[in-house]
Structure formats: C-alpha cells, structure tokens
Amino acid sequence: xxxxxxxxxxxxxxxxxTHLRVAEASGVARATVxxxxxxxxxxxxxxxxxxxxxxxxxxxxxxxxTERVTTLLRTFAATLNGDGGRILAAMIGLAEWDDDVFSxxxxxxxxxxxxxxxxxxxxxxxxxxxxxxxxxxxSDQLIGPIYLRRLLYHDEITDGYIDRLVSxxxxxxxxx
Amino acid sequence: xxxxxxxxxxxxxxxxxTHLRVAEASGVARATVxxxxxxxxxxxxxxxxxxxxxxxxxxxxxxxxTERVTTLLRTFAATLNGDGGRILAAMIGLAEWDDDVFSxxxxxxxxxxxxxxxxxxxxxxxxxxxxxxxxxxxSDQLIGPIYLRRLLYHDEITDGYIDRLVSxxxxxxxxx
DNA sequence: CGCACATGATACATTATGTCTCATCTAAGT
DNA sequence: ACTTAGATGAGACATAATGTATCATGTGCG
Numbered sequence: 001x002x003x004x005x006x007x008x009x010x011x012x013x014x015x016x017x018t019h020l021r022v023a024e025a026s027g028v029a030r031a032t033v034x035x036x037x038x039x040x041x042x043x044x045x046x047x048x049x050x051x052x053x054x055x056x057x058x059x060x061x062x063x064x065x066t067e068r069v070t071t072l073l074r075t076f077a078a079t080l081n082g083d084g085g086r087i088l089a090a091m092i093g094l095a096e097w098d099d100d101v102f103s104x105x106x107x108x109x110x111x112x113x114x115x116x117x118x119x120x121x122x123x124x125x126x127x128x129x130x131x132x133x134x135x136x137x138x139s140d141q142l143i144g145p146i147y148l149r150r151l152l153y154h155d156e157i158t159d160g161y162i163d164r165l166v167s168x169x170x171x172x173x174x175x176x
Numbered sequence: 177x178x179x180x181x182x183x184x185x186x187x188x189x190x191x192x193x194t195h196l197r198v199a200e201a202s203g204v205a206r207a208t209v210x211x212x213x214x215x216x217x218x219x220x221x222x223x224x225x226x227x228x229x230x231x232x233x234x235x236x237x238x239x240x241x242t243e244r245v246t247t248l249l250r251t252f253a254a255t256l257n258g259d260g261g262r263i264l265a266a267m268i269g270l271a272e273w274d275d276d277v278f279s280x281x282x283x284x285x286x287x288x289x290x291x292x293x294x295x296x297x298x299x300x301x302x303x304x305x306x307x308x309x310x311x312x313x314x315s316d317q318l319i320g321p322i323y324l325r326r327l328l329y330h331d332e333i334t335d336g337y338i339d340r341l342v343s344x345x346x347x348x349x350x351x352x
Numbered sequence: 353c354g355c356a357c358a359t360g361a362t363a364c365a366t367t368a369t370g371t372c373t374c375a376t377c378t379a380a381g382t
Numbered sequence: 383a384c385t386t387a388g389a390t391g392a393g394a395c396a397t398a399a400t401g402t403a404t405c406a407t408g409t410g411c412g
Contacts, residue, residue, distance in 0.1 A: 013269075015191060020369080030392095092265050094269060137340055141321055147323065148323055168310070207361080211358080
C-alpha cells in the first residue's frame with residue numbers, strides 16, 4: 001500500500017492520495033486502507049515519515065575539505081534530481097498546514113545540513129578553513145541554492161553547478 | 177471569491193479550496209463558482225496568477241552596493257515572513273504536477289533574482305564588485321538560504337541573518 | 353422600456369467518503 | 383491436526399461532495 005501511495009504521490013501529487021485510489025492501485029480492499037489509516041492525511045504522513053533522509057553519503061575520510069563537501073553535495077543533488085525532489089516539493093506544500101508532515105520534513109532534511117556543518121567544523125579544527133567561519137550559515141549557503149534550483153526553477157542540478165558553488169562559497173574561506 | 181480563496185488557502189491549504197467552500201466563504205451560490213472556474217484547479221491557478229511578485233522594492237539609487245543588496249533582500253524577506261511564504265509553499269507543492277501553477281510560480285519568483293542580478297551587474301560595471309563574479313550564481317547564493325530557512329525550517333528571516341548572509345557572501349567579492 | 357448577461361436557487365444524477373457487518377483467510381501456538 | 387486471534391475481502395449502507403441542468407430574478411446599459 002505504501003508503495004502504491006508513493007507511486008500515486010510521485011505521479012499525480014498529494015491530492016491523488018485517497019483511500020479509494022490507494023486501494024485500487026495496491027489491489028487491496030478499500031476497508032483495509034481505512035483500517036490502517038482512518039484519516040486520509042495519515043497515509044501521506046506515514047509514507048513521508050518512512051522516506052529516507054535526503055542523503056546519507058558518509059563523507060570520505062582523508063580527502064581535502066573541498067572534495068569532501070563536493071561529494072556530499074553531489075549525492076544530495078542526485079537524490080533531489082530523482083524522486084526525492086517531488087517528494088520534497090509535496091512535503092513543503094503540506095508541512096505548512098500539517099504539523100506531522102513538518103516533523104517528517106525536519107527529520108528528512110536535518111541530516112544533510114548537520115553532516116555538512118560537521119564537515120565544515122572538522123575543516124576549521126584541522127586548520128583548512130578560516131576560524132571565524134559560521135558553519136551553519138556556510139551550510140545554508142551551499143544547500144540553499146541547490147534547493148532553489150530544484151524546487152523553484154525545476155532545473156536539474158549539475159556537477160558543474162555544484163563545483164562552481166563550492167569554489168565560490170567555500171573557496172574564499174579556505175586557508176593555504 | 178478570490179479573496180475568499182486566498183483566505184482559505186492561507187488558513188487551510190490548497191486542498192480546502194473547493195467550489196463548495198469558496199461559495200460558502202464568499203457568500204455566493206455554488207453554481208456561480210462553477211461558472212467562473214469549471215475545474216477546481218482553475219481557481220487556484222487564477223488566484224496564484226494574480227498574486228503579486230515576491231518583492232518589488234526598487235533598489236535605492238546612489239547607495240553602496242552592499243546597502244542596496246541588503247535592502248532588496250529585506251523587503252523580499254518581509255514578504256516571505258508574511259503571507260507570501262504560505263502562498264509560495266502551496267505553489268511549490270502544486271507546481272510539480274500542474275504546469276499552469278509552475279508558470280505562475282516562475283512569474284512570481286523571477287523578478288527577485290533578476291533585479292538582484294542587475295544590481296550585482298551594476299556593481300561589477302561600476303567597479304565595486306570583482307569582475308569575475310557570476311551574477312546568477314551569487315544571486316542564488318543570497319536568495320537560496322532565505323528560501324531554505326522559510327520553507328524548510330519554518331524560521332523567521334531576521335535582519336541579522338540577512339546582514340550576515342550579505343557580508344559573508346558578497347563581502348569577499350567586494351573591491352576597495 | 354427592452355435587452356444581454358450574470359447570478360441565486362433548486363433539482364438531479366453520479367460519485368466519493370466513512371462506517372459497519374460478516375465470511376474467509378492466515379499465522380501461530382497447542 | 384485443531385484452535386484461536388488477528389487481518390483481510392466483499393459488500394451493504396447512509397451521508398456528503400461533485401458536476402450539470404433549469405429557470406426565475408436582478409442589474410447595468412443603450
């Protein structure tokens with residue numbers, strides 16, 4: 001049923017996720033869908049709560065900070081370029097009015113900035129990034145434009161874009 | 177009717193915008209709503225197409241580039257902190273599956289980056305910004321984090337955040 | 353006044369929604 | 383192999399929503 005829900009969501013948007021259509025799409029009786037999720041919104045919240053975080057790539061170990069950040073952002077962008085972008089767009093449109101969806105959104109999107117901040121913090125402590133760097137802000141500056149392109153412009157996020165982003169954002173804060 | 181639609185959208189989200197509820201909320205017969213917008217989505221598309229752009233502030237004239245950018249971003253953030261944030265979130269959630277909403281989204285969000293790029297381009301030509309600056313990318317770097325905070329974190333965008341954003345993003349590219 | 357046009361009110365058929373019952377199936381324990 | 387608890391399928395049912403049609407009323411305008 002959740003597979004069918006994900007399919008419906010990706011194909012036709014959140015409004016298509018109804019008890020009836022989930023039942024039809026998954027070959028299950030309508031009553032069964034009601035038993036699991038009495039409220040229509042519960043189906044979506046359940047699906048979205050189980051959705052994987054937007055990226056999970058463990059930052060590779062000994063490489064220079066620029067490489068590690070670039071790798072992290074690329075796996076992140078790959079998820080956004082795929083199905084993750086649509087799911088994220090749906091969540092943003094729902095989270096404004098549904099606290100449960102917002103919680104799921106927080107869980108889904110918090111891991112990325114966190115590991116990026118950790119990466120930057122590691123760069124500071126190992127002396128490759130300026131000490132007065134605000135890791136949280138720098139993380140926003142790297143991730144924000146990527147979301148912007150995907151969600152507002154519906155543009156694909158290319159490796160070249162990420163390279164330019166990293167070099168102009170992180171570049172000026174690097175120490176020799 | 178469109179006022180009632182806006183109210184419904186802001187209060188209860190896109191799914192609450194139905195012929196019936198618009199009719200009730202605006203004190204109009206249900207048939208009248210059907211006459212104007214035979215399809216449910218038409219109501220929202222019509223409303224969103226008429227929505228003002230996200231910011232309109234004409235950049236003040238002779239001030240230094242940093243001041244002008246900061247002013248622009250502040251009026252932009254003010255709209256996002258208000259009702260514009262919810263409307264934008266709804267549009268992002270709909271634009272993924274509705275081309276008309278996406279067109280409206282483009283019109284709504286294109287003016288901001290454009291005037292920001294123009295501002296940066298002016299800064300380059302008047303010699304206060306480095307000549308190798310990519311105005312489009314710099315614009316994304318300034319606007320992206322603001323969208324990020326509003327849409328994903330549901331955080332208010334403070335003047336202090338914008339100040340830090342401008343100083344760390346635009347600062348390194350300024351010429352004496 | 354007369355006309356074009358939008359609206360209100362209502363009826364109607366169709367579909368969706370939500371709840372209920374009961375027979376059937378399945379997995380697990382005895 | 384038997385029993386039982388729990389889940390499912392199939393369908394009935396009432397209610398609400400949706401979409402269309404009709405006709406009387408109102409309003410602005412030449």
